[in-house]
Amino acid sequence: MGNATIKDVAKMAKVSIATVSLAIHNHERIPQKTKDKVFAAIRELNYHPSHSARGLVKRKSGNIGFILTEDHFLRTEPFYTHIFMGAEFEAHESDFYILLTTINSTFKSDNKLPRFILERNVDGLIIAGKVPKPFINEICKYDFPIVFVDFLPNTKRQYVVLPDNITGGELATNFLIDNGHKKIAFIGGDIEHPSINDRMKGFKNSMKNAGLEVEDNLIDVVEDYPGRANGYIAAERLFKKNKNFSAIFSCNDAMAVGAMQYMKDNGIKIPEECSIIGFDDVVADNAIEPPLSTIRIPKMEMGVEAMKLIVKIINNNSKESSKVLLPVELVKRESVQRL
Amino acid sequence: MGNATIKDVAKMAKVSIATVSLAIHNHERIPQKTKDKVFAAIRELNYHPSHSARGLVKRKSGNIGFILTEDHFLRTEPFYTHIFMGAEFEAHESDFYILLTTINSTFKSDNKLPRFILERNVDGLIIAGKVPKPFINEICKYDFPIVFVDFLPNTKRQYVVLPDNITGGELATNFLIDNGHKKIAFIGGDIEHPSINDRMKGFKNSMKNAGLEVEDNLIDVVEDYPGRANGYIAAERLFKKNKNFSAIFSCNDAMAVGAMQYMKDNGIKIPEECSIIGFDDVVADNAIEPPLSTIRIPKMEMGVEAMKLIVKIINNNSKESSKVLLPVELVKRESVQRL
DNA sequence: GTGAAAGCGCTAACAT
């Protein structure tokens, strides 16, 4: 089972190893006939060029580093897992391998960086989700090309792949408005996160456009991570303070699920007494009762685009900065009631 | 920011590159004094050996391939994600990188194998969870050392890391028995899966040891994947056929959650009217009502052990076969009632 | 149109 080297191919095709190499790279100076001979030998021998040898001479590792925080990777919902898989799929189309590693969300500037950075064993980086500032600072000292996915840090050269959060926020809000809702609450967390911020921006845009008031006390934003527990808390505060709303737009599904739990615990019927819409579209949404309406983020596609972009940058075919905005989609399920 | 080569180190330490190389490998022929000089230069230059160059001469890639099915990777519960992270952590301790890839669960023998196999760009394989038979057949043609985690195929040389499913099954069953349950149902799926099979074995062992009868019509095993939906179905069948049991042992948490859903939908109080215990201990267990008692599988540790084992095999320090059995643990929560 | 040869960074056998 093929452990052939370029020499073996050369011998079998009766050409020099230089010719084999050039043929593989589809060099114009090699006529089709010779190429055919070479490729026949390659197939026959089940030859695959050695990654190491190639890397050595090209001074490229042929690897892409994929980094996310442990928290994100271990989240119940396979959100970043989907993004990774998109990148992985796309990697099959290129000659790159992906090295996945996680970092701690409490990364300090004197913590050890991932080994593949120190050893320069990657040609570029994909960073998915929010990562700590000190980490970004450290990593920028090495000058790898970096593509950020689902997070927008403020670095100089910015290559990012994001869902269209603003439009998503508008989509969700418009859906509620179109269903006759006028008093709409917004719950969120970690508001410095650019994505969450944009979703709220979309919310406000739509409210304004519809001539509806955005009431401060209908907005509940917790400081930290917008997860289930905080969704519960936010809903609790909202309902205790003010019962004067007919729908909630949650900055993501996790918080929405928490909020729904609160409503269930307190006998508030969904959607009869209060409608709710989330954001992300993660698997759990379909498993809860009632199924949650939400905004679908194209997770796989984000991974695919990130991979395409980093390869483009490495091959020097890209501009100084670029921002890929992926369209999101309204998913109507049963958590929103027409008034 | 260090792109130094072994030459630079040699120059700075005023020795030959051979000495540097030997010092790095802590060769005995190099006296401590020289080593100190060398390491000082290494630190100074922030030198890290080139993975490619090393790989080229050693004819090793320095990579481990980690393979699982897409289904498993994208499962809502981050079960295999935890296993992967364990392997990732352990990889930090070694000189290996991990290449993660997924395969389709419908893999056919003429499907393309992962690229790192074809290109021989891994020195060994970790395969997590059940993978299709044709895949195993294909992969065995290349003779990479393989460690299987959480799955036991019948290959010749067997290196496996498993949770102690039999003991787990006994633990769960004994817990129910100790709480006064005598009529206990078992629900499961994919019974050819060695893990599920072992859990049932443990169930039967405990029942027998306690002098209790294992009633055939209290065992409901679906053909396919033991997931939520099938848990619901199994519970439904069980309750329709026979109300004559006070507790259910579910082969895993996913099925348990499905079964609980059925009970809730049909007004069967948990645990007052029926106790239930699962297996796996995944995050969701704590989020449902009532919190599910279960058997905890040490997922991270399994990844760690798998990585340790594959490294050992690659370094030729292992026996022909070996089976690492990791202890499981009973987690008492609120889904089991004392009779 | 094709081949020879240098060299990528490293290891290890062989010299000194």
Added chain:
DNA sequence: ATGTTAGCGCTTTCAC
């Protein structure tokens, strides 16, 4: 106790 050197598999320049 340390250095010299061949060679791992490949790319690419230069020569034929």
